[in-house]
Amino acid sequence: MAKVTEPQTQKATGASRVYTILRDEILTMKLAPGTALDEIGLSERFDLSRSPIREALVRLSADGLVSILPNRSTIVSQMDFRRIPEFLDALDLLQRVTTRLAALHRSPLELADIRTAQKAYEKAIANCVKTGTSQAMIEKNYDFHMAIAKAGHNVYFADLYRRLLEEGRRMLHLHFEFQTLDEHMTAEEIGRDHTQIVDAIEARDADLAEELAHRHAAQFKGRFMQFLDRNITASMTLTYPQAQP
Structure with a gap:
């Protein structure tokens, strides 16, 4: 055998x-x-x-x-930058609904799991800021949001959200690399959104949890589009026709 x-x-x-x-x-x-x-x-x-x-x-x-x-x-796999706005809109919607449902339906054990994932994320942030490597932070960010999705008790929303998070990992890497270039950015500031979201889930404040999730997604969207503007367009060569004498 x-x-x-x-x-x-x-x-x-x-x-x-x-x-x-x-x-x-x-x-x-x-x-x-x-x-x-x-x-x-x-x-x-x-x-x-x-x-x-x-x-x-x-x-x-x-x-x-x-x-x-x-x-x-x-x-x-190629990254289709033309569809990034669509992706970010979908991420915003799924993040809002899964976070709202978690505030409504989470159990004490699921809340503890979310808190544990949050602490692991904070630790990974500190390591990212220190070393400049983002992989662990991306993984812990995924774990955190999936713990919230699980607590929402809707497998369809959770599965759709999982697929978006999986597809967006490379974008998260680019985003975090760009974010940590800011010398004034601290681990506490990067992790503040997650802390506020967990507090709202613990308080079972569904409206606040959804609003915070939306702000978190909107902030990511704004920073990522800023990254694209600075990096994608900066690499383009512009040519102009010569002026006629």
């Missing part, structure tokens, strides 16, 4: 390792959108057969982080 399961265990472990490493590299933009992911090259890099590599790529595809093309080649 051991001889049968051991290779399967090694395969699963290898695929999980490849998945975790590539996922982190995609989310932190070390692997830029559109980058080709060659199975042979990845096999050599990770010293694995192509089977666990392919399994990891399938998982990343399910997360929306890579795209498997009709010719069976694989690339890091």
